[in-house]
Amino acid sequence: MVAGANTSYGSLGLAFVTSWNARSGSAKAEEAVPSLATLKPRSEFPAAEGDIANIVQQIDGAGSVVIMCGAGCRGAADLLRALSDRLRAPLVHTVRGKELMAYDDPRWMGGLGMIGTKAVYHAVQNCDLLLMVGTDYPYSNFLPTKGSVIQIDQRPQVLGRRAPTALGVTGSARPTLKLLLDRVSAKTDGKFWDKITHERKKWDEMLDKQSDLKRSKDRIHPQAVARAVSDAARRDAIFVLDTGLNTLWSANWIRQTGSQRIVGSFNNAAVGTALGQANGVQALDRSRQVIALTGDGGFNMLMGEFMTAVHHRLPVKVVVYNNSALGLITLEAESVGLVPFREAIEFPNPDFSALARACGGHGFMARKPDELMAAIGEALAIDGPAIVDAVVAADEMPNMPHVELEQVGHYAVAKIKEAVLAVTGG
Ligand SMILES: Cc1ncc(C[n+]2csc(CCOP(=O)(O)OP(=O)(O)O)c2C)c(N)n1
Numbered sequence: 001m002v003a004g005a006n007t008s009y010g011s012l013g014l015a016f017v018t019s020w021n022a023r024s025g026s027a028k029a030e031e032a033v034p035s036l037a038t039l040k041p042r043s044e045f046p047a048a049e050g051d052i053a054n055i056v057q058q059i060d061g062a063g064s065v066v067i068m069c070g071a072g073c074r075g076a077a078d079l080l081r082a083l084s085d086r087l088r089a090p091l092v093h094t095v096r097g098k099e100l101m102a103y104d105d106p107r108w109m110g111g112l113g114m115i116g117t118k119a120v121y122h123a124v125q126n127c128d129l130l131l132m133v134g135t136d137y138p139y140s141n142f143l144p145t146k147g148s149v150i151q152i153d154q155r156p157q158v159l160g161r162r163a164p165t166a167l168g169v170t171g172s173a174r175p176t177l178k179l180l181l182d183r184v185s186a187k188t189d190g191k192f193w194d195k196i197t198h199e200r201k202k203w204d205e206m207l208d209k210q211s212d213l214k215r216s217k218d219r220i221h222p223q224a225v226a227r228a229v230s231d232a233a234r235r236d237a238i239f240v241l242d243t244g245l246n247t248l249w250s251a252n253w254i255r256q257t258g259s260q261r262i263v264g265s266f267n268n269a270a271v272g273t274a275l276g277q278a279n280g281v282q283a284l285d286r287s288r289q290v291i292a293l294t295g296d297g298g299f300n301m302l303m304g305e306f307m308t309a310v311h312h313r314l315p316v317k318v319v320v321y322n323n324s325a326l327g328l329i330t331l332e333a334e335s336v337g338l339v340p341f342r343e344a345i346e347f348p349n350p351d352f353s354a355l356a357r358a359c360g361g362h363g364f365m366a367r368k369p370d371e372l373m374a375a376i377g378e379a380l381a382i383d384g385p386a387i388v389d390a391v392v393a394a395d396e397m398p399n400m401p402h403v404e405l406e407q408v409g410h411y412a413v414a415k416i417k418e419a420v421l422a423v424t425g426g
């Protein structure tokens, strides 16, 4: 029955192709089009003189300025630092911008949104002027609503589409920042800077506490996994993040050096893609340390990619946050007041360290806090592909730098519904 259905679909497709070819002559592309020379980086260009004058006037008139840096700021870190110092302006970043500067640079205050800090949320909401550079940051509910935004980007189509924007300027980050730096007046009032720095310090202390391995005796908290990997990684390692709650653990707890890369499916948020990306990155440079950090759901989807690593001798390291669940789906359901469908969300896992060995790679397991550092250390030190199976607490809640009351309400309703169902049996 099933085979018959397949056959008829197959012949239907073939019939369609044949008749289309007959009508159109041939569907084959005869030759490759020789335009490889067009595959080169886009050239940078500065904003127009009138726009620069306008931005300078608005910056000079503003009391407090915050500069939000996206991936378009690549190569502009020194200019951003200089502008930050001149304006006493905190630098904040998107996820794709995080890698541009070291975590402990005093100007680099942190990210905005779920991968971000309360200090940055307050900075962005309370500054007189938000200068967005090289970013199409999509989460509008974290951006100011009162229109005090200037956006600079070489892609005209992204200007003004995420927040009410006073001025949108087409220009590449680097040459435009250079022109601004030549023209803006220095600011002397450091009160705003000091306040954000103070809040940032408190947030960092909270991150340290949550990732402290001594926090629980018997359970590994996922924040500790991210922090341990970050602390053990080489200073020029490449982290490849997957999608899920694990993105929040990795992106919030990695303390980047400024010479590391942090890549992932950040625009698409495609679960399961980290290991494939890591293999691709590692194939470009086998001497660089490449570490994929993934959820167990994501790893299970495309675990065959580990065999690709073994086959092609790609020494990627894979760290699996093993919570036996599609963790983010639980949170998504609860945040809109739905009881999570746990039969589908929770699942059994193989022993990922044994799986690694079965594939011809190296495997390490950490079930208890005192096993974590050794597992990660050994995996990173070994020559060849390796998996660390880190069994983590499944009920860990992410930090909410900004939570709307409505969301809290939904979450509470979901929890109450779940409790009632547990008692009544549904
Ligand atoms: C290809 C794809 N499938 C499904 C989703 C929806 N989705 C987003 S997060 C997530 C859960 C991922 O689970 P896991 O990898 O275990 O990560 P955790 O949230 O538990 O850290 C899913 C299914 C997606 N974004 N992309």
Ligand SMILES: [Mg+2]
Residues within 6 Å of the ligand: 244, 295, 296, 297, 321, 322, 323, 324, 325, 326, 327
């Ligand atoms: Mg999971």
